[in-house]
Amino acid sequence: MMKSIVAYRMVNFALTMCLLLVFNGKVLAHGAGDEQIVREKSGPYYVTVWSTSDAGSGDLHFTVAVGDLQENPVLDASVVIKVTPFGSEKAVITQEATTKESANKFRYETDFSSMQTGIYSITLVVSGAAGDGSISFDMEHSYEQYSSSWYMLALLSLIVLGLFGFLLRRKTILNVSTIVH
Amino acid sequence: MDAELSALLRSWEWRFVVIASVGLSCSVYLNGFTRIRNLRSRSESRDAIGLVPYWRLLSYIVGLLCIVIALLSPVEVLSGQLFFMHMIQHMLLVMCAPPLLLLSNPFPVLLWGLPTKVRNLVAGLFVGKSWLRRLLKRYAGPGMCWIVFVIVYIGWHDPILYEAALSSRVVHDIEHISFFLSSMLFWWHVTGAAPRVHQNLVYGRRITYLLVTVPVNMITGVVITFSREPIYEYYVKIQRPWSLTVMQDQMIGGIIMWIPGSMMLIVAIIVLVVRMMSSDERNSTLRVHQI
Numbered sequence: 001m002m003k004s005i006v007a008y009r010m011v012n013f014a015l016t017m018c019l020l021l022v023f024n025g026k027v028l029a030h031g032a033g034d035e036q037i038v039r040e041k042s043g044p045y046y047v048t049v050w051s052t053s054d055a056g057s058g059d060l061h062f063t064v065a066v067g068d069l070q071e072n073p074v075l076d077a078s079v080v081i082k083v084t085p086f087g088s089e090k091a092v093i094t095q096e097a098t099t100k101e102s103a104n105k106f107r108y109e110t111d112f113s114s115m116q117t118g119i120y121s122i123t124l125v126v127s128g129a130a131g132d133g134s135i136s137f138d139m140e141h142s143y144e145q146y147s148s149s150w151y152m153l154a155l156l157s158l159i160v161l162g163l164f165g166f167l168l169r170r171k172t173i174l175n176v177s178t179i180v181h
Numbered sequence: 182m183d184a185e186l187s188a189l190l191r192s193w194e195w196r197f198v199v200i201a202s203v204g205l206s207c208s209v210y211l212n213g214f215t216r217i218r219n220l221r222s223r224s225e226s227r228d229a230i231g232l233v234p235y236w237r238l239l240s241y242i243v244g245l246l247c248i249v250i251a252l253l254s255p256v257e258v259l260s261g262q263l264f265f266m267h268m269i270q271h272m273l274l275v276m277c278a279p280p281l282l283l284l285s286n287p288f289p290v291l292l293w294g295l296p297t298k299v300r301n302l303v304a305g306l307f308v309g310k311s312w313l314r315r316l317l318k319r320y321a322g323p324g325m326c327w328i329v330f331v332i333v334y335i336g337w338h339d340p341i342l343y344e345a346a347l348s349s350r351v352v353h354d355i356e357h358i359s360f361f362l363s364s365m366l367f368w369w370h371v372t373g374a375a376p377r378v379h380q381n382l383v384y385g386r387r388i389t390y391l392l393v394t395v396p397v398n399m400i401t402g403v404v405i406t407f408s409r410e411p412i413y414e415y416y417v418k419i420q421r422p423w424s425l426t427v428m429q430d431q432m433i434g435g436i437i438m439w440i441p442g443s444m445m446l447i448v449a450i451i452v453l454v455v456r457m458m459s460s461d462e463r464n465s466t467l468r469v470h471q472i
Contacts, residue, residue, distance in 0.1 A: 038418050046420065067420035075184050104258045105188035106422065 033063060036122070036139050043133020044069060045077070045126050053117075055143040060115045064097050064108040066126055075099065077128035079108040086119035086138070117142050185422040192258040199252045203245050210241050210287060213294025237285040244281030247273045252357070261347055263425070264416050265434035272437060274357060275334065276445035279364040283372040307376045317378045323370040323390060330367035331397050333359050338401055340412055347415045367394075371449060384457035391450050395443055402439025406432050
């Protein structure tokens with residue numbers, strides 16, 4: 001009986017830690033995310049692009065690192081991202097990625113809000129003192145892998161609430177001063 | 182100001198979980214500190230005098246600051262771009278924050294900062310034959326804590342695990358939590374902070390405990406410093422500021438791990454030696470007086 005209670009509490013502790021991590025992942029969606037292109041040459045620049053799909057809002061987030069040909073970061077470029085849904089070339093959405101909203105000021109970031117899932121063609125135009133460059137690639141905006149975390153979150157919340165209820169039922173009156181030293 | 186330096190100094194990430202955890206633990210500690218000091222002045226109990234001097238409060242706050250710098254500042258933001266930043270972050274989480282937090286003897290102070298019901302609930306986990314106390318007594322002895330610390334410390338520097346931590350936020354957080362918790366367990370036996378589940382180690386054993394850890398840290402740092410090729414592929418494809426090459430970055434990271442990392446252990450050894458000598462002196466003076 002005692003062993004099962006210990007096991008129950010250990011499992012709950014582990015799940016609570018998982019819960020914290022799940023929260024972390026949602027709150028901190030500004031991590032670099034999935035690599036789309038790595039150090040691809042675009043005119044006089046090297047470009048690396050990461051993307052993140054947010055299940056909650058449907059946002060498609062891009063993080064871009066721009067470097068010159070000597071591998072030094074370029075911090076004053078203009079980075080424009082064009083997103084075109086596959087098969088409907090007229091519905092182009094264009095946004096500028098900047099360092100203003102990014103945590104890492106060496107990287108350019110932007111969010112495309114409430115995007116439908118599907119395959120997109122992405123074109124990146126980089127303009128700066130060294131000249132202009134552009135690069136294109138295709139990617140899938142899908143957040144199935146993330147949406148399951150919401151169910152997980154609800155399940156974990158229930159378990160944690162259950163744990164608190166269980167612990168609060170124990171009315172242990174203790175003299176705390178016995179353990180302060 | 183240099184554009185790259187300016188970008189570095191402005192790279193902060195305000196993580197809600199970290200801010201909330203640090204803010205909460207700071208306010209609970211301050212509440213407990215004030216309550217214990219008020220208790221002392223009311224009852225003039227001598228027991229509480231040694232428990233909460235102001236240097237303990239300072240130690241706790243500096244310890245929390247180390248966590249803030251490690252997890253919110255440019256050190257965190259650029260750890261995925263510069264290897265040496267990542268090593269500074271690890272040093273803060275392993276060698277600075279845990280000993281400083283434990284020197285403040287946080288357990289009783291935090292307990293006193295909690296509401297009575299929660300205090301009784303938490304305290305109940307550490308007294309008598311509670312499951313947690315038995316678990317700690319059985320599996321968190323000095324030997325086991327040392328082994329866990331060394332495995333975690335060296336293990337996360339393995340290229341496969343390290344690359345996994347860099348490419349996944351969740352794995353990166355697990356890495357930091359495991360570093361911090363294993364270090365807390367390791368430094369717990371060095372500082373002798375509450376809860377005192379085991380008998381406190383005598384100074385000689387504490388010094389030995391630290392001495393055997395120095396080579397572990399040193400060897401890991403030396404291997405990274407003198408490696409002839411990049412150990413972590415992730416950094417090869419990343420652009421670095423100040424025209425740092427991947428090898429220069431790796432060497433600086435290795436040196437940070439090797440020298441300041443070992444220095445923290447050596448400083449702790451020196452402090453323990455001084456305390457051991459002064460306690461020997463006190464004991465011999467006491468004996469002379471008794472004679």
